[in-house]
Amino acid sequence: MESVLHLVEGVMSSPWLYLLLFSVVAADSVLPVFPGETVVITAGAYAVVQDAPSAWILLPVTILAAVAGDLTAHHLGRGAGPLSRRIRRSRTGDRLFTWAENGLHTRGGAIIVTARFIPGGRTATSLTSGMIRYPRPRFLGFALLAATAWALYNIGIGMAGGYLFREQPLLGVVIGVGLALVISTVIEKVRIARERRGRSPSEASPEPELLRSR
Template identity: 30%
Template sequence: MDYIIMFMHEYGYWAMFIAMVLENANIPIPSEVVLGFAGYLIAQGVFDMTTTMIVGVLAGIVGSVLSYWLGEYGGRPVLLKYGKYIFFNEKKFAMAESLFGKYGGAAVFIGRLLPGVRTFISFPAGVARYPMPHFLLWTTLGTIPWTLLLVWLGVKLGEHWKDLIAYNHELLIAMIVVFALIGVYWLIRHKRRKQRQEER
């Protein structure tokens, strides 16, 4: 963690961009550290909120596309063979693979909001050769709220931004609850719309 902080101290936005690209390309770099520290730098007047968000989102998209291409051209055997060099977590990858198999493109959006799974969800999309335009859309929609949340928490926590790492599991639960509420809202709205159409 300290080397990431030193890297960002030295090279600023470029370091943040590189770290987030690697994180989204399945390299085990905690986004809580990168984005949380970026939020702290905003609170200190070193980083700018708008620039930080743009860099964070673009890096997330670029890293996800790299992971997608790895899945498209290398497939699962490549990840299983070389995954040990990037501390590959097969359990989390299996979760991402199962999620994509069940929900298709929407899983890209869902997965981008779940800590741990979010870095692996692009790979099975590439293996399945899910259409790139749709992949980019869902990836962007999922990357924005995650980036905004961690940066915002880093700003609010200030010198205590490292609490984001300590409460990683609580953050996961919170994201699941938020996603569940959004899902319930969407289902209720869809059901009401269907009822209105039937009444006509």
């Protein structure tokens, strides 16, 4: 355990951390198998525990990485005809993209902001926005708003964990990641319940179980 702690401390104090974080967060927007939230929460915790990373640098890097990843997924979506057909062959993929497409048509920017907090949802929404030719400038504006809220949320959870568990920062990270997952799950369940109550029985359709991807 001590060796793991030293390894994490070394990575967190490395000047290459910001490049690593940027790469993981940006990739997470395109392929949700990357642990974007975990890396950001860990960096937030160590911003309190030790002198590096700097929270003042961490925040803009995280925001830019999230926006870059969302824009990449959006542009991929504009030429993703074969990719879309392949993803939609699976039941989960089809439900994700149907949910994102309906949300973009009915709620527009609100779904872009909401989806950033749902693992798998942000990828489906960004790709779908490209497929339906959602205006780039409008997408960029909402993606920036979503990335800012998401960065503040995850860095804040990490810093709170680091503050409460200064002597055991990894415990703070584990609790922070768990808390983020619980909050995301609660938000998604509330959203699903509200949408189902707002529909007539004939309009109701199964919601994608987005949080099973992690």
